[in-house]
Amino acid sequence: MRMRIRYSKQGLMKFIGHLDMMRYFQKACRRAGIDVTYTEGMSPHMSMSYAFPLGVGMTSDSEYVDVDINTPMTGEEIVERLNLSVPEGIRFLDACEIGITKADKGMNQVARADYTLRFREGCEWDPDWKSAFYSFLEQDEILVIKKGKKTEKEVNIRPLIYKAEVTAMEDAGDAEGDVIRLGLAAGNENNIRPELVMQAFADAAGRTFTQFMFHINRDEVYADRGSADAHEFVPLIDMCL
Amino acid sequence: MNYKLALPEEILLSVSKPERYLGNEVNAVRKDPGEVEIRFAMCFPDVYEIGMSHLGIQILYEMFNRRPDVWCERVYSPWVDLDKIMREKKIPLFALESQDPVLAMDFLGITLQYELCYTNILQILDLSGIPLLAEDRLHIRSVTPGDGRDMKHDPAPEDAAECRERGDYIGEGETVYDQLLDLYKECRKNGETRREFLKKAAAVPGIYCPMFYDVSYNEDGTLRSFEPSQEGIPARVRKQVVTDMDDAPYITKPLVPFMQITQDRVVLEVQRGCIRGCRFCQAGMIYRPTRTKSLETLKKQASTLLEQSGQDEISLSSLSTSDYPELPGLVNYLIEQYGRPKNINISLPSLRIDAFSLDVMSKVQDIKKSSLTFAPEGGSQRMRNVINKGLTEEDILRGAADAFRGGWSKVKLYFMLGQPTEMEEDRRAIAQLAEKIAETYYDTVPKEKRIGKCSITISTSFFVPKPFTPFQWATMFDPEEYLEFAHTVNQEVKSSLNHKSIRYNWHEAYVTVLEGLLARGDRRIARTIEAAYRAGSLFDAWTEHWDWERWVRAMEDTGIEIDFYTKRRRTEEELFPWDFIDAGVSKKYLLSEWHKAMRAEITPNCHVQCNACGAAKYHGGVCFNETGESLQTRAGTQLPYIYPAPDCNPVPGIHAAATSS
Structure with a gap:
């Protein structure tokens, strides 16, 4: 299933660029024990996509990432687990299931x-x-x-x-x-x-x-x-x- | 949002990689300054991504912060762009977590890892507002102990720019820091001066305070004496080591940086020390005795590291991981527990080539992309015996043939040039060995199975003699001579039958000579380091920032003759500037190894026989059996001990980590 996750990025986190944010989020999922789907192939990576990259220097109240997970988990649980180890400035706000077609992808909806x-x-x-x-x-x-x-x-x-x-x-x-x-x-x-x-x-x-x-x-x-x-x-x- | 920044936002947004300066990583420790008694700034004097990759600082960071009365924070060298801005705008250097100036701290601890970071130490002091010379520093309350874990690598820096009013901690940091911190608290409570504190600190085992030692020189410039100037100061400073690795503190909350760092993974230290005894290798001597962690401890630590960091890669670390007795159990556990089910990469360091390592490597990496690394270090058998890298050509060719059969076709070879007794034929032998490996490939792999040519890359570095090694008596060469050595190898490569399959790289010769000066220097080169720094030397380990001419001028201006330190033949009786440190391994042993090197005789490793090097006095590790019986009593008797040693000679290493693509 695909989950859409919304979070805010404030404070010092404004200096963290998009690529580093993606790296951060992958680690955050592993720490939280969220069973994220991996892509097939020689170098499997987590199946996730960001709706709209945020530039360095900007803060945000609403950032979106869509994540495919194997083991179903409620939005509340995902949010709660992710918030257990966040750096100051990151707050996970919502998570809910989203469709899995190409058109449902955040980046295509923005x-x-x-x-x-x-x-x-x-x-x-x-x-x-x-x-x-x-x-x-x-x-x-x-x-x-x-x-x-x-x-x-x-x-x-x-x-x-x-x-x-x-x-x-x-x-x-x-x-x-x-x-x-x-x-x-x-x-x-x-x-x-x-x-x-x-x-x-x-x-x-x-x-x-x-x-x-x-x-x-x-x-x-x-x-x-x-x-x-x-x-x-x-x-x-x-x-x- | 409340946060404090030492740097204005405009500066952070205009410098490269502002993440270096924020201190907001996951698992960074924040405390209320009002609630702690000691503020400790722990510094690695290089840029963030290098410093953050250092295991020792992470261990000490967590160990210090477990004390409720201490807040330990991190400091790294600001990169050149920010360095310039901080000087222009007079922004003092700050600790990352609190963003408070370094000068507000009680301690500034600087770890010394390699010679070329000495100018960066001066940068740290300078940007912090700490005068470079101790005599100008009386009003400052900070003391600057080296993080001593690795202080012993390089006794020369103890004099870097004569910052003598300080304490250096020599040994593994896990052992006596608590004692030092408690002493500091007590001295402060009693209103004692910094000098009084340092004097008491100098009596703590492993602590060296340069100000309490007097040095005199002979007319020929060699050291005459190096003695305590006061009573109560030990004449020799004894390196401290952890004796039980299972009990030693280890990381449970690894710092997780946002930006990509040099070693972007969690590191599992499986053992400390090395049984091999290569005669050029400082780490192999000063980390004696070899001490291992139990498999149970390692399993627990691996799980904690991965769960708490969320990293997707774990690497095994030690000087010679193949010598870890329970390696198969550990690696198979990691692959089964984390590799397949959780997509965690297992990164293996140098392993000897055998059926086990080839099998493991084919499981954890893409054979087509990865290369095997052998580090014979010497081209001819005679040379390998001189350096006590006793592996034979047969070992290497057999390992290569096994690997080629297993599907590998890329090989990297590491050698050193300019080692003691080396002759032209030894240099030519480097290229000849590469040629034999290439021939092995074409003999082993049938035409239809080959994917193009095999690729053999030879890299040579120039040998730098280091303190506390059998080669501390060795002489060096001029940069031009080093380049000639490399030229010889290059010529021989070009005339090889399979020269199209062989590539050759060699290192910078001038850097080598500078490293040689700094590695075996004494207090007098402190002025040279300072002069080079004042003239703009910084980040000397970075090719784009390094400038030989600046160092030449600094030597001229401070009256330092580099040949005295690099090319002079040292007598066996000479008192060395680092002899006041008792690093465990005795000078007598080092000298006997030096003699054996001259005769090209090898010394068996610690699993095969005890060679009475002196490290047994630490009462730990490989020197003792399960019942606590010292093996030194058996010195000279060839009995395999504790672990079966399948091969008493060092064997080819393969480097599976970081060799993809």
Whole structure:
């Protein structure tokens, strides 16, 4: 059976890259005594797939990995066992059974990801940036150059921004300032990173953008149950059977 | 999320592999600083992925942290990118777990594993804000004991940059550290100074405090005396060893790094020491006597290591695992318990080639991809007798033929060049042996079963004489001469019939000479190490960072003549800078072995006969039988003891680990 597991990755874990995270997770499964299926062949490896790799430097409230297991185990038990030996910053949240077709794979379902961006201390723009940001978003077309490994192409990213708003920071404890909340297209077809949007805005509005100016948190990853004209986004965990 | 970082996030995100600096690995130990009495920073002076692969530190880390009053944390050398930033921004070096500065610790323990990390020791002190010279260091409360487990490898570093106000622990760390820590607590309670503490520490067996010893030299530059400068300080420091390996603390909560490290697996130490007595080998002398763990202990430890780490590979570790008497039982247990059912890789170190090892290897690895490694170390039989690697050409060719029949076609051969008494014909014999192995392949494997040519890779390193070995009296050569030796081998390889099946690699000659200086140096080269460090030498073990010219200038600037340490012929009476350490094996024994080497005579291994090397005084291991009777009384009598020794000569080693692809 295939289980979808959701976890959060916070704090120091933001410095752990995707490949190391995969290595971590395999060891975590062995420590937890979860009977993960191995692939056949000369060098068997655990059968698992990640929905949407998270870049180094970002935190996340909702990361997804799909795992094939031989001996059935309830989602609650998987979560409980995995949480027995976690480093600070990792918390396993949910696990539930998911379909086993190719289309059920997390990486094929991903359609949208939501992010919260906070300015790193000392990197804030001057206060009037918010109105400039909203008028930037009012355009029908925002053209950016997307660089692939070999190719460069111009893409209109405006339709791929499903949500963009600036709110006062409320859930961030005693920290002050604005947070930017973005809902962006994600996955195999169209994928835009939050930095790309902010870079495009900074370029258009004549502000400086630097690589580490935002703390970025991924809030949730969604599948699209609707159509291209009428999206119906649901969190990946709700795609379980 | 509350966490503390010694480095700002922007720095962590801009340096390579920030995981090195976080200290948040699974099983890392966190304690409340308010609840402990002693803060101990345990340092391996190389980059994280090397340091984390070291077994000794993991053992001591856990052992220290079992004490509720001690918090032991780890420190590694920041990689060059971060090193530069820390200097520019004046960020002090920190311990990983707490991210607190090293200067906030009570102890900084540095393990010394190889000569080329000496400049990194200075980096650690420097970045921590500890003056390199002891006389500038009076205001600091840290003392810096070597993690002594391996201190004895290299007595020269005790003087690395004259950091003499410190204690060095000589021996296996499991034994007297508790005593040292308790002493520290008591001294602190009584308000005693660091000097008073060190003086008392120097009386603890195995602890060496350089500041309490005076050194004088003869006119010819050799050592005249090396003596305690005060009463109550022992004239000789006796290496400490664990006598019962089953009782010694071992890892139950292995650290599990996020990033890939050099030895990314759990390590099961099956025994300590080696019965063989190769005359060039320091580990083989100083880890005497050979002490084994019981099969039951090993089974338990294997299960704990794998369950607590979640690692997918376990490797067996020791100087000569084939000599572990219960190896078949252990390996079969691991394969049956973990290999097949749990997809755990079993990584085998050097094993002698016999039916058992070939069978096991075919079970745990892909024959087509893996290669066999033989380490004859000497090309001719005479040379192998000189170094007491008594295996014969017949052993090697028979092992190779068995392996070829078993499906292997790749062979790696390791040799050393520049050993005592070596002649040109011994060097040529290296290539000739490779040729014979190639011929064995074509004779053994019928044409239709061959998959292309066989592949034989010869690697030679240049021999560096080490303290506490029979070869401590040996002379070295100039780098140009070493290269000529390699050239001879290369010529001979090229003229071989099967030269297309044979590849030859040789090591850096200049590094060898530097290692030679550092291995048998004395207090006077401390200034040279410091000068090289000040001029930018760091990570000397890394080819891309190493710079011979910088070392040459450092030697010139500090008036050190390298030939004095490397090429000078040492007399048998000469007092060596490391003679104040009692490493168990006596100088008398080493000298008799040196004489036998000159006569190309071999010495039987410890299972065959006791050779009265001196290690029996530790009252443990192979030197004693089940009833506790010393075998030394039987010195010279050839009676197999305790374990049947199927072959009294060392036999070809094959290296199954890390040889895939």
